Amino acid sequence: MTVTAPERVARCRPTGRHIGILLLLSTLVGCGREQSTLNPSGQDAQSIATLFWVMLAGAVVLWLLVNGAFYYMSRVRPGEMNERYARHILIGGGIVLPVVVLTSLLVWGLSLLPDPRQPGDGLVVRVTGEQWWWRVEYWPDGAEAPIVSANELRLPVGQRTEIHLTADRVIHSFWVPALGGKMDMFPGRETMISLAPEKVGTFRGQCAEFCGASHAWMAFAAVVMEPGDFDDWLEAEATDAVPPATEAARRGATVFQEQGCGACHTVRGTDAVGQVGPDLTHVGGRESLGAGRLKVTREDISAWISHTEDLKPEVRMPSYDLAPDALEDLARYLEGLT
Ligand code: CUA
Numbered sequence: 001m002t003v004t005a006p007e008r009v010a011r012c013r014p015t016g017r018h019i020g021i022l023l024l025l026s027t028l029v030g031c032g033r034e035q036s037t038l039n040p041s042g043q044d045a046q047s048i049a050t051l052f053w054v055m056l057a058g059a060v061v062l063w064l065l066v067n068g069a070f071y072y073m074s075r076v077r078p079g080e081m082n083e084r085y086a087r088h089i090l091i092g093g094g095i096v097l098p099v100v101v102l103t104s105l106l107v108w109g110l111s112l113l114p115d116p117r118q119p120g121d122g123l124v125v126r127v128t129g130e131q132w133w134w135r136v137e138y139w140p141d142g143a144e145a146p147i148v149s150a151n152e153l154r155l156p157v158g159q160r161t162e163i164h165l166t167a168d169r170v171i172h173s174f175w176v177p178a179l180g181g182k183m184d185m186f187p188g189r190e191t192m193i194s195l196a197p198e199k200v201g202t203f204r205g206q207c208a209e210f211c212g213a214s215h216a217w218m219a220f221a222a223v224v225m226e227p228g229d230f231d232d233w234l235e236a237e238a239t240d241a242v243p244p245a246t247e248a249a250r251r252g253a254t255v256f257q258e259q260g261c262g263a264c265h266t267v268r269g270t271d272a273v274g275q276v277g278p279d280l281t282h283v284g285g286r287e288s289l290g291a292g293r294l295k296v297t298r299e300d301i302s303a304w305i306s307h308t309e310d311l312k313p314e315v316r317m318p319s320y321d322l323a324p325d326a327l328e329d330l331a332r333y334l335e336g337l338t
Helices: 005-012 016-028 043-076 083-112 227-237 247-258 298-311 324-335
Strands: 124-130 133-139 147-150 152-156 161-167 172-175 182-185 191-195 201-206 219-225
Touching: 043 083, 124 152, 124 172, 124 182, 133 152, 147 227, 152 161, 152 227, 161 172, 161 182, 172 201, 182 191, 219 227, 247 324, 298 324
Parallel strands: 124 161, 152 219
Antiparallel strands: 124 133, 133 147, 161 191, 172 182, 201 219
16 A cells, blocks of 8 residues: 555644553653652562563563564565575574563563562551551551551561451452552452561552542552551550540540541540441541541541542542531541541
């Protein structure tokens, strides 16, 4: 088929698909370091990143070889080819080379991939996927009851921690890209992944399995701490909630009680013992509110309580239409639960 000059020009113009690809690439710029497999901050993530770079290099080399051969045949030495030479090219380049390269990459890749179920060094964290938040329970070595938290995972650096995973109603997937691979979470079944973070810092975890309307809003912070800091934090996390310190916070605690928040939420040391929603005993000390949705500021707490259904579609917690003063007091109370 011959192509006229105007047709060539038309073919080179950016089409919808080109623009789409450009837009897609530009979104990659937004892949921050806190949630990136290319920012490996744990043993397992390091192996995965190495595998990626070597596979990418292998793919680039093969691509250059194939296209180089193509260019050579079509531009440098076009025309009829000696049959014996052509057979060598076909068998060598088309069968032997890919089999050797792909087999060696496969064997090497399989040997490198971390065992996601390596036993840990003692600490076990049980994480349950809910719609759409994370129930988190810490079981230190020898503990008889868990220390309950939510929507945040804290880990000691330099140790391997077992994360035991399950789910409430639908399948979710636990994933902290900077620390390791992902693992599915099933209702009625327990899976396990262990992580060995190597850098102190805050990383972002995200549910990686579609689980309903607010799947994209199911995130959490994975905070990696020095072992001593972690022990101090865990000890503080195990305590009951601090009593409200100001008059406004005390009024907020009354609002919390009157509105029946305790039917769904637990604030240890108070009458609130609900198990439906996240434990709020130390909610004021967390990195995020609503499972990565908002910050834990008074403004965001107020926004969350009054607009849950807008901020997280189909969430089970209804939006509360409180008087502005009551909402402010309630936010002060929750902010103070550090
Ligand atoms: Cu939970 Cu997607």
